[in-house]
Amino acid sequence: MRLILAPMEGVMDHDMRDLLTGINTFDLCVTEFVRVTETLLPNRVFYRTCPELLQGARTSNGTPVRLQLLGSSPEYMALNAARAVKLGSPGVDINFGCPAKGVNKNRGGAVLLRDPDELFSIVKAVRDAVPDEFPVTAKIRLGYEDKSLFLENARAIEQAGASELAVHARTKVEGYRPPAYWEYIGKIRENLMIPVIANGEIWNHDDAMRCQSVSGCTDLMVGRPSLVTPNITAMIREAVGPMSWPSVLQLILQLSDRDRKNGKWQYHPSRLKQWLNYLRKAYPQAQSLFERIRALKDADVILEIIYSDLARAA
Template identity: 60%
Template sequence: MKVMLAPMEGVVDHLMRDMLTRVGGFDQCVTEFVRVVDQKLPKKTFYRLCPELHNGGKTPSGVPVRVQLLGQHPKWLAENAQTAVELGSPGVDLNFGCPAKTVNKSKGGAVLLKETQTLYDIVKAVRDAVPAEIPVSAKIRLGFEDKSLAVENAVAITEAGASELVVHARTKTEGYKPPAYWDWIAKIKQHTNIPLVANGEIWSAEDAQRCQEQSECTNLMVGRGALAMPNLALCIKGRQAPMPWPELAALLIQYSGYEIFGDKGRYYPNRIKQWCGYLKRQYPEAELLFNDIRRLTNSQDIVEVLARQADS
């Protein structure tokens, strides 16, 4: 079984990837998307979103990180895929799943699920542009407004030469609202011969097992679930029980050190509050923590509250 950490724009950056892969259980990560419009981007853009390129394309704990590209023009996506690989990305991922309105309005992400031929053209161009041994993966949803093209889109991506396909088992319109339609992944599997990865609404080891049964997929990708329970990947693999709160509070302090002294230190108060929003799903203590830090704007004050939580 392979458990992958999902890309989440503005949330799962290199600091969060480092933190969660140190906790363990993840076999692969994907970056936040590199937005490609109509030019070959400078190397600094790739290094900014994927600092792991300075470390052989791996997190400090050794987990491979694949650069993700988002755009609509096959030629420019192919040229930027070449750059990503030249800089050391162990693969290239293509984003056809982002539901954000601003992205979709500029014809990127999930809106491309309306255009099967464009999906094919993009994957084919990228596949032809990078060495054969470099994996080219894609992430899709089941459709934009409905699921009528789910199988057709997956087949097009397969025929274009993709190495792997992650399927978020909802349409763009369905967003992140439960349920996830895992059984649709099994339908897609009947029509494609490349490895599929199931994604969507996996919050626990029990969810993971149900997803595997209904999707007929062994490999999984988790995103929000890993933020709500940082050792979710290890729980899914049966290696650990859910992390107890004092241990998690200590992890939050460790994360605070990353954030405060990292390149985004000024955003730390908002980031830690955002993380509490996810943790509240699994830990009642996170609600209390959020209430305690909600009005705090000084990083040190927040860390002091966390320290009390870790000691309790």
């Protein structure tokens, strides 16, 4: 089983990837998307999204990191994909799954699932521009408004030359509401020759086993579960429970230290609240901490509260 850390725009940045891969056994990470319009982006844009390019495209514990692109222009997606691998990305992933309204309004992400021919054109252009030894992968949802094109979209991506396909088992309209329709991933897998990766509602070992059984996929991708229960790969691989709350507090302190060192301290309060919003789905203590810091904007004051909580929990 391969476990892949999903891209999550505005959440899964370099520091969060590094933190989570340090305590997990992910086989691969995919970055937040680089937005491609009608231009060849400068190197600094790629390095900003994927600082790991400067260290062999791996996190500090050695987990490979693949850069993701989002856009609708085959020509400029191809040009930027070629630049991404030239800068060191071990392949390129294409985002056809982002449900954000602003992204979809500008012809990016899941809205492209309305047109299989457009998917084909983009993937083929990228595949033609990237040397054969580098994988070109894609992530999709089951559709935009409905699932009527789910198989046609998947086939178009395969026929265009994609190396593998990750499928989030819901449409754009379904968002992140349970359930995940793993059976549709199974139909895709049965009809494609390339590897298919299942994504959606994989929160623990039992979910992973059910997903594998229903979809027939060996490889899985997780995003939100890694933020809710940070030891997610051990939960899936070893059927253990969530890590302890004191251990989570230690992780929060590690993120605090990174944000201070990396010049993100002024943004740390909002970033921490965002993470606690996920953590409170599994930890009652996270709900309590969230309520106590909700109105606070001073990162140093928040840090004192976290240290106090850790001392009481020890």
